[in-house]
Amino acid sequence: MRPTTTTATMEASASWMMWGGLNSGVVLSLIAVLWTVAWQNLQHLQLHHFFKRHVGRHARRFAALLDPYLSVTVAEYDGGGRMRRAEAYEEVKAYLAEATTRDARHLRAEGAKDADRLVLSMVDGEEVADVLLPEEAGDAAGGTVFWWAYSRPPPGQQQDRRWGGFGGGGGDQENHRFYRLFFLDRHRDAVLNAYLPRVRRQGRAVMVRNRRRKLSTNISTTQFTDGGFMRSSWTHVPFEHPKTFATLAMDPAKKKEIVDDLDTFKNGKNYYAQIGKAWKRGYLLHGPPGTGKSAMIAAMANHLDYDVYDIELTSVHSNTELRKLFIETTSKSIIVIEDIDCSLDLTGARTKKTDAVVDDKPTKPDGDGRKADTSSKVTLSGLLNFIDGLWSACGGERIIVFTTNHLAKLDPALIRRGRMDKHIEMSYCRAPAFQFLARTYLGVEKHELFDTVGALLQEVDMTPADVAENLTPKSADDDADSCLRELVAALQKAKEDKANGRGNDQQQPEEQDGGAVVVAQD
Ligand SMILES: Nc1ncnc2c1ncn2[C@@H]1O[C@H](COP(=O)(O)OP(=O)(O)OP(=O)(O)O)[C@@H](O)[C@H]1O
Ligand SMILES: [Mg+2]
DSSP: OOOOSSHHHHHHHHHHHHHOOHHHHHHHHHHHHHHHHHHHHHHHTTTHHHHHHHHHHHHHHHHHHHOOEEEEEEESSOTTOSSSOOHHHHHHHHHHHHHTTTTOSSEEEEEOSSTTOEEEEEOTTOEEEEEEOHHHHSSTTTTEEEEEEEEOOOTTOTTOGGGTOOSOOOTTGGGOOEEEEEEEGGGHHHIIIIIHHHHHHHHHHHHHHHOOOEEEESOOEEEEETTEEEEESOEEEEOOOOOOGGGSOSOHHHHHHHHHHHHHHHTOHHHHHHHTOOSEEEEEEEOSTTSSHHHHHHHHHHHHTOEEEEOOGGGOOSHHHHHHHHHTOOSSEEEEEOSHHHHSSOBGGGHHHHHHOOSOOOOOBOTTSSBSOOSOOOOHHHHHHHHHSGGGGSSOOEEEEEEESOGGGBOHHHHSTTTSOEEEEEOOOOHHHHHHHHHHHHOOSOOTTHHHHHHHHHHSOOOHHHHHHHHSOOSTTOOHHHHHHHHHHHHHHHHHHHHTTOOOOSOOOOOOOSSSEEEEOO
16 A cells, blocks of 8 residues: 555655665654654744755755655646636546546445446545556556545645645635645656646546536535535536437428537637637527427537536626626536527617616616616626627637527627627428428328428418427327328418417518528528
């Protein structure tokens, strides 16, 4: 076993390995303990500055004799920010979970992507060994054993750099953990150039494999993680929506265009870096209710294998809170704001007013003392900053999707290209989309009623949601024939209602080419 994390025992064990004799081991253990005590007292008396200057070199040599191990600490939160776990920490955790849990004696378990599996990780105080093979190191350091320890700083020393602290303030610091790698000085290069990069690389691969996709919404919670209790702005559940592009009714050419656009984005890391643009893309889905906007978002998330963050804007109280929410999102995610026109006072008619309000002040009560605006204090400028300000560059690989039933009501500043790069109109069901739904819902490619339905759908605006509902069998006796007849009856009724002036009052779609979706080019 590698020496334990307490200095004295570690030094004693190291000496044992070096001199190999029981007596010398005991003597050196004693020296180590005395040295530690003396050093701590010197520190207390502030005399260590004197020692550092005058005998520091000799002291370091002596210490190296007693403790030949160097260490690298991977802290849960790095100096870059306290709001998000350090990536390196997550990667080391994932790597160790897979590479070394065979050796660990005490483990903790979390649910994995596959419902029957568990992802294991080390518990506090546990240590494991790992090996760098000769071919990986490319030199004599190969085959070397390294030691990993998982722990947390002793109480009161969370800010100490020895424990991976960064000296600043921070409320939740008590619970921050760290992984620490121990190795010998002669393996320094192998550790830094071969071993640690390999750990991070493999850790990332394990994270992708074990990743359970999440659907998060902005309800703040206190969660228990292996780092203790954490306050998060998001609450999440596993994302298990079955909608895919294969079951989304739309014109095949348009579908391909959207899928290609998503693929290009996903593989575009280098391209975005090359053109100096944050790696993000905005989609605006607009169209009447029931035309598949939410279904499209689920299909996008499933296609890209991304998490979904669904922001309920009316619960966001300020621009600052919106920014915080954004910072706490992870990469490979779709950030969704549904019904943007209903969530905020951002509509075209009030552009001037909203644009002028750029601070986070709460809305003043009106004459009766009631609040004039009880929704959100997020302003247009706050939202624009959220989409394309400096903050949007943090992390990368994010898609932002807005949906609306009323495109005309939106402020042009919000939906201009560059912010909302792709505008996709979702519209009423026409013949091609109907045939797709018939195939998906009833398994029929052809039917004598197809022409009748197709003709009626030219005259009547029916959403894919309504067509799909009519095509869904309601009892064991229902078959393709009865479902199609039911659809024809529903369409004929809608046609009569329209003729009698009782048509639906939904937004009329722009004339389009027979599919449920029209895509606007960049
Ligand atoms: N083009 C489509 N292809 C397949 N199913 C669809 C399509 N459009 C709608 N649906 C189905 O209809 C139902 C409602 O669709 P969805 O919730 O996506 O509509 P929406 O446009 O988001 O409506 P709203 O504006 O009210 O939010 C879903 O069950 C969805 O699967
Ligand atoms: Mg919807």
